[in-house]
Amino acid sequence: MTRTARRAADGLQRTFFLWTIAGTSLIVAAAAGAAIVEVFRGTADAGTFVWGMIGIAALLESVVLFAVGLRLRHGHLNRVQSYDSRGDYLQDDGSRRPRVPLLGDGQATQNINHQGLGGN
Known part of the structure; x- marks a missing residue:
């Protein structure tokens, strides 16, 4: 696997x-939903206020992390694929069909059977 393909895979894993x-942060924010409403209404006591602030922070964190993930994914999908980032070509098996790697690791093959087309 080339360094460029490995870097692209790491980018998607990071996303x-x-x-x-x-x-996970969104689950925490949902659990604190009632406390968040009480904080915005101004009727929260001390414990509800703390739990509401934790919920608000978790909600903001989830929105920011989702946006950063979208930006990373957008950058990965719009990257121009080159021969270096696609991986090596596979060995010729004598079928006279091109064996171009479909993924960046050079190990993927096309899963196509031409049995129903007649001829061979």
Whole structure:
């Protein structure tokens, strides 16, 4: 695997990791939903106020991490793929079909059977 392909895979892993953290923070914010409403109404006591602030912070964190993940994913999807970032071509198996890697690791092959087309 080339360094460029490895870096691209790391970028997507980073994106999914950020989205996982954002989802966890969103669960915390949902659990603190009633406390958040009480804080905005101004009727929260001390404990509800603290829990509401934790919920608000978790909600903001989830929005920011989701946006950062979208930006990383957008940058990865709009990157121009070159021969270096796609990986090596696969060995010729004698079928006279091009064996171009579909993923960046050079190990993916096309899963196509031409049995129903007649001829061979």
